[in-house]
Amino acid sequence: MKITSVGEMIRKGIQKSKTLRESLLKAYWRDIVGNMEVKSEVIKIKEDQLFIKVEGSANLHFMKMKETTYLNNIEKLLNGKFIQKINFRLGKINLNNKIQKEFERMEEIEEITEIDYSNYSLEERIKMLEEMSKIREQYLLENGYKKCIQCGNLFLGKENKCPKCRGIKDRTVVNKY
């Protein structure tokens, strides 16, 4: 059996898929821009340019000065010079909406990488999905989600148990794999 590392599978996907590049930038935006994560948001990639939204003209000015640093971070994350320039636009950032959207990005990454590599062995795919779900769980826990002490599902809230285990219907519960 040919053993392919998760990292190599993702790298191949990055070269093939612009959607995957966008999803990775959105999911790992904090690693690119640090604290400015909460004041900015990835809009899209068009050819070799990244379009982002920034809240506040002072933040926009600050981020423009950091463009070279951000481009270097992006190059490291994607393991290649896919982005040559960042286009900054002023706009409002809705943080709750942003966390929810970024969670959807993680699911997109899972889907894309699974579809692209459906011809890999079952063991390799399971290993990869485990890795992706660990990354997703880590991400959610860092963004205000908690792990239910009863069922292990992730949910948004301050309680120890998820709404389902407390007998409340709620759409914010994330199923455990």
Ligand SMILES: [Zn+2]
């Ligand atoms: Zn629960």
